[in-house]
Amino acid sequence: MSSLLSVAIEAAQAAGELQREHFGSDLSVNEMLQYDIKLELDVRSQQIITDIILKHFPDHAVLGEEGSDGNLQSTTEWIVDPIDGTVNFFYGIPHFCVSIGVKEKGELVAGVIYDPIQKETWAVEKGKTPTLNGKPIRTSSRAHLSDAVVTVGFSKSREALEASFDRYKRISVEVRKTRMLGSAALALAYIACGRLDAYIEEQLSEWDIAAGKLLLLEAGGEFLEQPSRTHEGKLFICATNGKIDLTEYL
Structure with missing residues (x-):
């Protein structure tokens, strides 16, 4: 170490x-x-x-x-x-x-x-x-949305909330279960060790995700990061176990 x-x-x-x-x-x-x-x-x-x-x-x-x-x-x-x-x-x-x-x-x-x-x-x-x-630890082996447990974050502005609600409605009918837990870092840690399969949130800061991003990537997951579309200076992320495809929900 x-x-x-x-x-x-x-x-x-x-x-x-x-x-x-x-x-x-x-x-x-x-x-x-x-x-x-x-x-x-x-x-x-x-x-x-x-x-x-x-x-x-x-x-x-x-x-x-x-x-x-x-x-x-x-x-x-x-x-x-x-x-x-x-x-x-x-x-x-x-x-x-x-x-x-x-x-x-x-x-x-x-x-x-x-x-x-x-x-x-x-x-x-x-x-x-x-x-x-x-x-x-490793990410889960689940590759189908119908088997997945996905968390969708709800961020701190009206614009981000509206975008998240729309995404949640589309995702929730395709997956086994959704969870809203309230910690970005733990969401990423849970994907890294196989408890969850994917996580999307509209409006995050670097300190929310820095440790979790590396943890997830080294555990076999995938991490997409873009500038937030609802808040300048914030980040949009989509994190998965490396097998689930959430492209159509971005």
């Missing part, structure tokens, strides 16, 4: 322990938005992650949902979502995670997704088989 991956695991699990300690307790809200919630715990979690990363690599850049730190000119960038699934966390739904991806010269080289409730750690390095709690 590389030093980058070991530090990513250390940081993700440290932040996750803080989240598990506070899950179900009264929470301080920094900002309540129509389709999102910003918690004080998001900020504290990212600070824990940042402190651990910069203790080991003081010259690296940390780019996160709650701000940036370190040497922002560095060619090594840590892409951090301290709580992916904050709304779930706030409402007491035990489906959220810490997501940390590492880029070197613009290329993803390592990633960790940690679910502190289930105590599940997905870890990956470029060119190596990804793992879940140390055991190798």
Whole structure:
């Protein structure tokens, strides 16, 4: 295991322990938005992650949902979502995670997704088989939509919601089941280990998907990424197990 991956695991699990300690307790809200919630715990979690990363690599850049730190000119960038699934966390739904991806010269080289409730750690390095709690994982072998379990994300604007509802209506009648779970990173991790078969969402940020993208690709999946058609600066993604074809729903 590389030093980058070991530090990513250390940081993700440290932040996750803080989240598990506070899950179900009264929470301080920094900002309540129509389709999102910003918690004080998001900020504290990212600070824990940042402190651990910069203790080991003081010259690296940390780019996160709650701000940036370190040497922002560095060619090594840590892409951090301290709580992916904050709304779930706030409402007491035990489906959220810490997501940390590492880029070197613009290329993803390592990633960790940690679910502190289930105590599940997905870890990956470029060119190596990804793992879940140390055991190798692969995407599912399901190749037909009629056998597939697909998740469709519903994003944070009216335009994205309308596009997602239209896509959901078309997909849901073709697949075995659909799921809406509320964490992009965990959706990608679930495809990587065969629990889900595909995921589409209209409006995401890089920190939502950095670790999950590498995890999925190294597990045998496929990942399509385009500029969002409903929000400038955001991303549209379509992730699959590498066998399901969702071309007509893009």
